[in-house]
Amino acid sequence: MESRLPEGWWRGRAPGRVNLIGEHVDYLGGVVLPAAVDKHTTVTGHPAKSWSVDSDVDGGLAYVRGVGEELGLGPQEVSVTSEVPPGAGISSSAALLVAVAVGARPDLDGKEAALTSQRAEQRATGVQVGVMDQFASALGQRGHALLLDCATLEYQAVPFPDELAIAVIDSGEHRSLSDTPYNERRREAEAFDPKRRRHFDSEIGRVHEFVYALGRRDFNELGRLLKQSHESLRDDFEVSTPHVDALVEQASSIAGCYGARIMGAGFGGSVLALVEASQTKTFAASIGRPVIFCSTADGAYVAARGQGQ
Numbered sequence: 001m002e003s004r005l006p007e008g009w010w011r012g013r014a015p016g017r018v019n020l021i022g023e024h025v026d027y028l029g030g031v032v033l034p035a036a037v038d039k040h041t042t043v044t045g046h047p048a049k050s051w052s053v054d055s056d057v058d059g060g061l062a063y064v065r066g067v068g069e070e071l072g073l074g075p076q077e078v079s080v081t082s083e084v085p086p087g088a089g090i091s092s093s094a095a096l097l098v099a100v101a102v103g104a105r106p107d108l109d110g111k112e113a114a115l116t117s118q119r120a121e122q123r124a125t126g127v128q129v130g131v132m133d134q135f136a137s138a139l140g141q142r143g144h145a146l147l148l149d150c151a152t153l154e155y156q157a158v159p160f161p162d163e164l165a166i167a168v169i170d171s172g173e174h175r176s177l178s179d180t181p182y183n184e185r186r187r188e189a190e191a192f193d194p195k196r197r198r199h200f201d202s203e204i205g206r207v208h209e210f211v212y213a214l215g216r217r218d219f220n221e222l223g224r225l226l227k228q229s230h231e232s233l234r235d236d237f238e239v240s241t242p243h244v245d246a247l248v249e250q251a252s253s254i255a256g257c258y259g260a261r262i263m264g265a266g267f268g269g270s271v272l273a274l275v276e277a278s279q280t281k282t283f284a285a286s287i288g289r290p291v292i293f294c295s296t297a298d299g300a301y302v303a304a305r306g307q308g309q
């Protein structure tokens, strides 16, 4: 049972996310296929004289304050508990932002909450992130990935099979996005640099093929598309590193792994692998790096509505 909060206090809970395919295309108005995952951040807050945050997410205060101000809240004292490890590649920042939004403003529409959280992240970090992570955290659906058109914010829930485990492998190369060429890549793609656009066009094709292969339960084809996505992110968008390339190769060669690729912004970070659910123990033992196995979950706004709030 949820404990009762004193008058004026609020609490919100939101999940992290993975992105199955459709990388570095959200801010260009492309289609993406993320899913909310079963690792959550819970935030409790109440009005105070000044902003304070007890959180182990890097820059937690700037995020919480940023989304609070976007929502028109006055200063708050906020405490955070999280199963979303920072830097592990499952978007601890989106989980934190969306948890504040759903806690303080459960009446908001999930799309508005995602856009508000995106603006807050851009303000807090100076990185011109897209809306994918916040959208998945707000509106993901258990048992599904979301096929999201980032130009219109129209989306469709795509069933995701139970037999596939989603593995997120920590490369150990951690970086703060503001220290990477993320904004530069975005500018280059917006300026129609041919290599960057080649990634965009081929990746959009792969998102549609991936959805089609999911419908046919053709897991080998999913793996082939992950491999191609990695190659395009490595060679055309140039967001991988030699260490991550080696980890992708290694993961792909383990029995029961259908395929792997760099996930999220890149420049180090994490690797996504799709693994036969019965083979997760062998995979974890063979990979030699910390790995988190995730299942799909309801997004914060979907869960809040489900509880009749």
Ligand code: GLA
Pocket (backbone or CB within 6 Å): 022, 023, 024, 025, 026, 027, 129, 130, 131, 132, 133, 264, 265, 266
């Ligand atoms: C980060 C950003 C997203 C997206 C990915 C790359 O996770 O927050 O908006 O651009 O990188 O696909």
